[in-house]
Amino acid sequence: MSDIVEEIRTAYARVGITLDQPATYGTYYRLLCGKCGRMVGNVGDRLLPGMAATLVQEQFDLYASGLLGCPCGHQRETTRGLDTPRWEAAQPLGDEVSLWT
Amino acid sequence: MDLDHETSVIEEAERRGRTDLWPFWRRVYAQGDPLPRFTPPESRPAYRFDEGEPLPDEYRGLLLKMLRHEGERAGNKSFLGFMATCLDLAEAIFPDAESKLIKAEYLAEELKHAIMFHRLAVGLERDFALKDVPYAHYTFHLPRETWADDAFFHFFVDLNGAFHARDWRESSYVPLAKMSATVERDELGHSEMGYHFLQRIYEERRGRVLVQHLLGKWYPAALDMFGRSGSPNAPKFVHWGLKSVGNAEIRDAYKAYVDRKLVALGLDLPDERKNRRFL
Numbered sequence: 306m307s308d309i310v311e312e313i314r315t316a317y318a319r320v321g322i323t324l325d326q327p328a329t330y331g332t333y334y335r336l337l338c339g340k341c342g343r344m345v346g347n348v349g350d351r352l353l354p355g356m357a358a359t360l361v362q363e364q365f366d367l368y369a370s371g372l373l374g375c376p377c378g379h380q381r382e383t384t385r386g387l388d389t390p391r392w393e394a395a396q397p398l399g400d401e402v403s404l405w406t
Numbered sequence: 407m408d409l410d411h412e413t414s415v416i417e418e419a420e421r422r423g424r425t426d427l428w429p430f431w432r433r434v435y436a437q438g439d440p441l442p443r444f445t446p447p448e449s450r451p452a453y454r455f456d457e458g459e460p461l462p463d464e465y466r467g468l469l470l471k472m473l474r475h476e477g478e479r480a481g482n483k484s485f486l487g488f489m490a491t492c493l494d495l496a497e498a499i500f501p502d503a504e505s506k507l508i509k510a511e512y513l514a515e516e517l518k519h520a521i522m523f524h525r526l527a528v529g530l531e532r533d534f535a536l537k538d539v540p541y542a543h544y545t546f547h548l549p550r551e552t553w554a555d556d557a558f559f560h561f562f563v564d565l566n567g568a569f570h571a572r573d574w575r576e577s578s579y580v581p582l583a584k585m586s587a588t589v590e591r592d593e594l595g596h597s598e599m600g601y602h603f604l605q606r607i608y609e610e611r612r613g614r615v616l617v618q619h620l621l622g623k624w625y626p627a628a629l630d631m632f633g634r635s636g637s638p639n640a641p642k643f644v645h646w647g648l649k650s651v652g653n654a655e656i657r658d659a660y661k662a663y664v665d666r667k668l669v670a671l672g673l674d675l676p677d678e679r680k681n682r683r684f685l
Contacts, residue, residue, distance in 0.1 A: 328487075328490065328491065328494065329484075329486075329487025329488070329490045329491060330483055330484060330487045330538070330540075332484055332487055332488075332540050332541075332547075333487060333488065333490075333491045333547075335494065336549065336551065343498075344494065344498040344499075345498075345499075345551055346495070346499070346549055346550050346551030346552070346555070347491045347494055347495060347549070347550055348547065348548070348549040348550075349491075349541070349546060349547025349548070350547060351540070351541065351542060351543070351544055351546070351547040352544050352547050352548070353544050353683060356544065357549075360548070360549060360623060363622070363623070364551075364619075366619070367616065367619060370612075370615075372552070372612060372615065372616045372619075373551050373552055373616075374551075398611070398612050398615060401610075401611060401612055403610050403612045403613065404501050404502065404610070405501050405552075405553055405554065405606065405607040405610060405612075405613050405616075406552065406554070406607070406610070406612045406613055406616050
């Protein structure tokens with residue numbers, strides 16, 4: 306397990322996303338919802354040091370508002386517990402029906 | 407079966423895949439050449455090498471380096487692995503049936519390139535044809551967690567490929583120059599596919615927020631893909647006729663192109679130096 310993969314695993318665990326086993330020759334990994342196991346994306350193992358934590362942190366509002374994360378709402382709920390004021394500030398988008406997000 | 411027949415079979419298969427949207431390059435090229443031609447230094451020697459001709463060591467090394475970086479080769483299992491991640495995403499998060507089919511057409515076209523680059527690799531160095539070269543640049547490893555991420559990937563990264571392929575029209579390596587027009591056109595089309603999806607996503611209020619936010623992730627990565635402005639190898643590539651200009655010049659032209667399209671979409675452009683790793 307490379308340091309970068311461990312960084313990615315730790316960064317995503319914080320928002321309720323699990324890193325799956327390597328999907329393609331040890332280079333790319335599926336991102337799974339930590340609650341229901343649904344695939345919510347993928348990531349490669351050549352991110353630069355520190356990048357994974359920064360990216361996930363910068364996407365906090367997107368998880369909080371449900372623009373990113375699983376339809377089951379696990380990441381939305383997880384982020385609520387991490388920083389409630391920031392989570393509440395991200396809510397104005399509400400639950401509008403969307404084809405794309 | 408002769409080569410002309412094989413080519414016509416592939417062309418016929420591609421024709422049958424045409425829809426009002428696909429291939430996306432059609433509408434763009436109907437309005438003229440979309441990408442800039444880069445002018446090499448006048449003092450540059452006029453090298454020209456065809457398949458099977460002896461290559462100077464430095465030239466061969468630089469050409470192989472370029473092709474390793476390019477990556478679209480049937481014998482490169484990391485390329486195939488990356489294509490598998492695209493399939494995974496298309497299966498898991500596709501927004502509608504049309505988008506899923508468009509993505510399938512994209513994958514088919516990239517696999518066509520993989521065959522073209524395979525032939526080029528075999529003609530250059532047989533051992534290279536089966537060499538696994540994982541994508542080294544972080545842009546290929548950024549997380550894609552929504553269709554908008556994937557759309558940005560195609561808009562930016564496939565366009566990077568189109569800009570380089572445009573420059574290969576003037577390449578001193580004849581097999582590369584011969585295939586450059588097809589690769590350029592297709593990659594430009596893939597970028598337009600990404601832009602099409604961004605337009606669709608941007609029509610929704612939630613989509614606008616998402617796209618503007620994710621631009622901050624993809625924009626610096628896209629500009630970083632051209633490498634450092636002061637790369638010591640760039641003048642060597644230019645000298646041997648494998649590139650026409652250095653990293654900074656092609657990045658500047660690329661930036662002007664993408665900025666125009668992003669502004670047309672309604673997006674605010676990020677600071678071009680923010681979160682950059684390779685200046």
